[in-house]
Amino acid sequence: DAMVIQNPRYQVTQFGKPVTLSCSQTLNHNVMYWYQQKSSQAPKLLFHYYDKDFNNEADTPDNFQSRRPNTSFCFLDIRSPGLGDAAMYLCATSRDVQGGAEQYFGPGTRLTVT
C-alpha cells in the first residue's frame, strides 16, 4: 500500500541534544510538509518542499532545519531541542500545492524533551 512512514514513532531526547526525525513516502508525491502539533492545537506548518524547492515558514525557528535528499525521503533536524519543542511532529505529502490536492499524513513522531 502506498503510504507515508515516519520513524521513530516515539523519540526521547535531552535538552540541547540534536535529534533527527525521518519521513519517507511511497506515493511519489511532489510536495512534502513538516508540521508541529501540540495537544489540542492546530497543526503548525514548519516548512515544505515542492520537489527540491525548500519553503520555510517565516515564524519557524532557526533551530529547525530540514533536508530532502530525494523524492522519497525528508528529514527534520532539531539542532538544540528545548522543552517547548516537545510535540507531535507530522510529515505529510501531496501531489501538488494547488487546489484540492489533499495532504496524506504519516502516523507522526511524538517527541519528548527531558
Add this chain to the structure above:
Amino acid sequence: GQNIDQPTEMTATEGAIVQINCTYQTSGFNGLFWYQQHAGEAPTFLSYNVLDGLEEKGRFSSFLSRSKGYSYLLLKELQMKDSASYLCAAMDSNYQLIWGAGTKLIIKP
C-alpha cells in the same frame, strides 16, 4: 489576519446526527478541507469543498458557503468510532492551509 473558528468540543449520542461548524477568514480562498484525527494519531482526509453547496460521502457530508465564510461537517448515524477531533482547514490565495484547532467530538452510548 487569517483565522479559523470551530467549537472546541461537542457531545452527541450514538446513532444520532451531529453538525460541526467552521467559519474562516482568509486572504483569498482555494477551498476548504475537513480532516478526522483520532487521539494520538495523524489526521486523515474526509472532504474538500471549493464550490458552494453540499457534498455527500456516505455517512459524512460537508457544506460550504463562500459568501458567508462558513462550512459544516455533518455526521449521520453516529458510531462510537467517530469519537475523534475534526479539523477544518481553509486554503488561502497562496495555497497555504490555515488550520483550525479542531473540534473534539465525544460520542456517548
